[in-house]
Amino acid sequence: MTVTVAFDGAFAIDSAGDDAPLAYMVHALRKRLDRPRFVALVRHPDWRLARRLGVETAANLEHDSKTASLGRWYRGLNYGDSRSGLEAVAEVVASADLLVLGAGNFLTEVGIDVLRGHLPRFVAMTLAAQMAGTPVMLFGLSANRLRHPWTARAAQWLLHAADGVTFRERIAIENLEASGVRIPDHALLPDPALGAPPAAIGLESSLLAREGIPLRRGRRLGIALRDLGWLGRATAEHYEREQIALIDAWCANEGDDVLCVPQCTYDVDGPRTDDRRVAGTLRDHCRFPDKVHVIQGRYDYDEIESFYRAVDGVVATRLHGAVFAARMGIPVVGIAYEDKVRGFFDQLGMLEASLPWDASSTGMLERLHDLMADGDRTRTRLRAGIARLQAGLVTYVDLAERLATSSQGSRTGLTAGRRAPMRSMPTPTA
Secondary structure: OEEEEEEEEEOOOEHHHHHHHHHHHHHHHHHHHOEEEEEEEEEEOOOHHHHOOOOOOEEEEOOOOOHHHHOOOOOOOEEEEEEEEHHHHHHHHHOOOOOEEEEEEOOOOOOOOOOHHHHHEEEEEEEHHHHHOOOEEEEEEOOOOOOHHHHHHHHHHHHHHHEEEEEOOOHHHHHHHOOOOOOOEEEEEOOOOOOOOOOOOOHHHHHHHHHOOOOOOOOEHHHHHOOOOOHHHHHHHHHHHHHHHHHOOOHOOOEEEEOOOOEEEHHHHHHHHHHHHHHHHHOOOOOHHHHEEEEEOOOOOOHHHHHHOOOOOOEEEHHHHHHHHHHOOOEEHHHHHHOOHHHHHHOOOOHEEEEOOOHHHHHHHHHHHHHOOOOOHHHHHHHHHHHHHHHHHHHHHHHHHHHHHHOOOOOOHHHOOOOOOOOOOOOOOO
């Protein structure tokens, strides 16, 4: 009997770091299960990576854009809405043997509203799963500090309602506990993006040629930028000023240049989530614009990762710029604009390579030069850390397989009872 696994996360929005965890789970579960069926609930169902992964897609509860969502709750929940889309989502959940929610930073507070935002969406999906008797797995979640008491209550309900709970960083658990959230049995596991199938060696050369980017003559710095405007104008201006100074200092040496690798190119809601925009702005304001190359195409996660093979060192603000660079064994400094960046380097055993968001360009360069100067030791540490973390990823697959297969034959639609939550799961040491 075919096992069906449904996923709901931040997929199909041109974000490499959000797509890679799905690629890992699909790839790993396909090895475990007999001809499984995968369905991803996404904002935009026409998604090129889904075809590559062999995953069906269906529209999730989100609107097509932020503009369409203004003043409205989720699709199907507003007065006058057609209920067909809502019913279709519910049917995907009801027909699945497992609903996987995540991975990523979904336990966040962007406003308290029952039917809007990341956390409320997972609450709504879990409620639908409870009605259908479908087990729920919380997949590699991150968490920030929660200020509003009802946000904390919603997070606690979600965690205790799920049949399996996995976190991506230790600091996520600390943030929730500091917010007054009681944490159920759970597993602390590495970032699942670390297990996604990598691109073929040499792909980066053909992609760079397609982009019209010349071969490097000296050292090439990779940068994974992101717009920090949502943290306030002063924060964004300081960050961009230091990134420009970093670019200028690097490019001052003859032959050295910079490659800006966009982890997210989603521009449906405006330029803020398109890393190419901030990269272009910084290039235009630096002293050496001709030495700053910005990747312009839209690529899948593995293609994005391959670009890091073409650089000598990386400064990454985007979390998965750091993850991908580390997988490639490239010396990398992470800019911790959120706790999840610092959390990754903590798990990697290289916390010294993580700097605060307001770090100076001088501090970034000094830290990167230290890592590059002792290149062999840095690469050895990176490879050993990545191998250790990758070994811990199997717990995700073990849990998903157990929940999906145990639900078959025990569910009778709306009358199905809830299974007992997991009592213990191994937590790999970081």
